[in-house]
Amino acid sequence: MKKIFFITTPIFYPNANLHLGHAYTSTVCDVMARYHRIAGDETYFLTGSDENTEKVVRAARAAGKDAGTYLDEININFKNLFSKLGISYDQFIRTTDERSHWPGVVEMWKRIAAQGDLEKRSYKGLYCVGHEAFITEKELIGGKCPDHNESPQILEEENYFFKLSKYTGAIKEKIESGELKVVPESRRNEILALLERGLEDVSFSRPADKVSVGIPVPGDPSQKIYVWADALTNYISALGFGRKDDALYKKFWDNPDAETIHVIGKDILRFHAAIWPGMLLSAGLPLPKTILVHGFITSGGKKMSKTLGNIIDPLELINEYGGEAVRYYLARHISLFEDGDITHESFKEAYNGNLANGLGNLVSRTLKMAATNDVEITDEIKIKTAKEKSAGDMHKRQEQALKNFDIKEAVDVVWNYVSLTDEFIQKEAPFKKLKTNKESALENMGLLLGRLEIIAAALQPFMPNTAKEIQRLIKENKMPEKPLFPRKD
Ligand SMILES: [Zn+2]
Numbered sequence: 001m002k003k004i005f006f007i008t009t010p011i012f013y014p015n016a017n018l019h020l021g022h023a024y025t026s027t028v029c030d031v032m033a034r035y036h037r038i039a040g041d042e043t044y045f046l047t048g049s050d051e052n053t054e055k056v057v058r059a060a061r062a063a064g065k066d067a068g069t070y071l072d073e074i075n076i077n078f079k080n081l082f083s084k085l086g087i088s089y090d091q092f093i094r095t096t097d098e099r100s101h102w103p104g105v106v107e108m109w110k111r112i113a114a115q116g117d118l119e120k121r122s123y124k125g126l127y128c129v130g131h132e133a134f135i136t137e138k139e140l141i142g143g144k145c146p147d148h149n150e151s152p153q154i155l156e157e158e159n160y161f162f163k164l165s166k167y168t169g170a171i172k173e174k175i176e177s178g179e180l181k182v183v184p185e186s187r188r189n190e191i192l193a194l195l196e197r198g199l200e201d202v203s204f205s206r207p208a209d210k211v212s213v214g215i216p217v218p219g220d221p222s223q224k225i226y227v228w229a230d231a232l233t234n235y236i237s238a239l240g241f242g243r244k245d246d247a248l249y250k251k252f253w254d255n256p257d258a259e260t261i262h263v264i265g266k267d268i269l270r271f272h273a274a275i276w277p278g279m280l281l282s283a284g285l286p287l288p289k290t291i292l293v294h295g296f297i298t299s300g301g302k303k304m305s306k307t308l309g310n311i312i313d314p315l316e317l318i319n320e321y322g323g324e325a326v327r328y329y330l331a332r333h334i335s336l337f338e339d340g341d342i343t344h345e346s347f348k349e350a351y352n353g354n355l356a357n358g359l360g361n362l363v364s365r366t367l368k369m370a371a372t373n374d375v376e377i378t379d380e381i382k383i384k385t386a387k388e389k390s391a392g393d394m395h396k397r398q399e400q401a402l403k404n405f406d407i408k409e410a411v412d413v414v415w416n417y418v419s420l421t422d423e424f425i426q427k428e429a430p431f432k433k434l435k436t437n438k439e440s441a442l443e444n445m446g447l448l449l450g451r452l453e454i455i456a457a458a459l460q461p462f463m464p465n466t467a468k469e470i471q472r473l474i475k476e477n478k479m480p481e482k483p484l485f486p487r488k489d
Pocket of ligand 1: 131145147149
C-alpha cells in the first residue's frame with residue numbers, strides 16, 4: 001500500500017554558509033525521501049532557513065548589508081549547495097515569508113493562548129547574545145558563555161512564557177508509549193532523563209523594542225514571538241497550517257496514516273522532543289511520529305573549528321570529488337547514531353578504494369567486456385539475476401536497514417554485493433574463457449550486466465546521478481567515455 005511520508009530538516013540559520021553537519025542532515029533526509037518516492041509513497045521533503053533572529057541581523061551588519069539583501073544572497077548559497085548535493089526538497093520555507101509562514105505561527109500562538117498556556121512574566125537573568133537566550137550562572141566559565149566566549153548581559157524584561165512544565169508528564173507518556181519515537185535509543189534515554197527531572201517553562205516572546213525582527217504577538221504588539229515558538233512551527237506552517245490552502249497540512253500532518261519524521265542534530269534534541277511536542281499538545285495538534293537524531297561530525301577526532309583549522313567545507317569537497325562522492329561518504333562513512341569523523345585523508349582513501357576502484361572499476365570492466373563482445377541486457381537476464389540469492393539478500397537487508405534508519409548499513413550491503421560480483425569475475429574469468437568456452441563466457445557477461453543493473457537500482461536513493469549514468473551505459477551498451485570516478489593521487 002502507498003504510504004504518506006513527510007520528512008524535514010531543521011531550518012538552518014542563515015548567519016553563515018552551511019557546513020558539513022548541515023550537508024549531512026540534508027543528505028540523510030534526501031536519501032529517505034528518494035527511497036520513499038521510488039517505493040511509490042507520497043512523499044514531501046521540507047527544508048528552509050530560520051531568519052527571524054538577531055544572529056542574522058548581526059551577520060548582515062557585519063557584512064555591511066541590509067538584512068533583506070544579505071538573506072537573499074545567503075539563501076542562494078544554501079540552494080547552490082543543495083543543488084550540487086542533489087538535495088531533492090519539495091519546499092524551502094523562509095520564516096520571513098509573511099504569506100507562507102506567518103499565518104501558521106499566529107494560529108499556533110492563538111491556540112496555545114486559548115489554553116491559558118501563555119503567561120506574561122517579568123524575567124531577570126543572564127542573557128547571551130550569541131545564544132539569543134537566557135543562560136544560567138552554572139553554564140558560565142570564567143564569567144563567560146563557553147560557546148560564544150562572551151560575557152552575558154543582565155537583562156530584566158517582560159516575556160510571555162509558555163507553560164511547558166505542565167506538559168512534562170504528557171510528553172513523557174507519548175515517548176514511553178512509542179507514539180512519539182525518538183531514535184536512536186541513546187537519545188530517547190537522554191530526553192526521558194530530562195523529562196524525569198521535569199521541564200521548565202520557556203520564554204516565547206521578547207519586547208518588540210528590544211528585537212528588530214520577528215512576528216508580532218497577536219493582540220499585543222509590544223511583544224514579538226521569538227526563536228523556537230516561531231522556528232518550530234515551520235514544520236506545519238509550510239504545509240498550510242493556519243492558512244486556507246492547507247491541503248498539504250491535511251495530507252502530510254493532520255493524518256493518522258502519515259509517517260512524519262524530523263531529522264535533527266543532537267544539539268537541538270530538547271527543542272524538538274520537549275518544546276515542540278509541548279506546543280502541539282497545548283494546541284491540540286498531532287505530534288510527529290519520529291524524531292531521528294544524528295551525532296556531530298568531527299575531523300581527526302576533534303570538533304571542527306577555525307582555531308584548529310580543521311574545518312572541512314562541503315563545497316570544497318564537492319568541487320574536488322563531485323556531489324555524488326560526498327553523498328557516498330556521508331551516507332556510508334558517517335554513522336547516523338554516533339558522532340562521525342572525516343579528514344581529507346579518510347575521504348580520499350574511501351573515494352579511491354570504493355568509488356574509483358570498487359564500483360568505478362566494476363562498471364568499466366563489465367561494460368568493456370559487454371560492449372566488445374556485443375552482449376546486451378535482455379529481460380531474461382534481468383529476471384535471472386534478480387532471482388539470484390545474493391540480489392534477494394541485498395534487497396531484504398537494505399529494506400530492513402532503511403526501516404531502522406541505518407543508512408550506513410543500507411549502503412554497505414550494496415558494496416558487499418559489488419565485492420561478490422568482483423569475486424565472480426575473478427572466479428569465472430569470462431574474458432579468458434572466451435577462447436575455450438565462448439558460450440559460458442557470454443553467459444557470464446550477461447549475468448554481470450544484470451548485476452550492474454541491480455547495483456544501479458540499489459544505489460538510486462544514495463547516488464542518484466551515478467545510478468542513472470550506469471543505467472544509461474547499460475542501455476546503450478557502451479563503456480564509459482571516462483571513468484565514473486577518476487582516481488585521485
Ligand atoms: Zn552563548
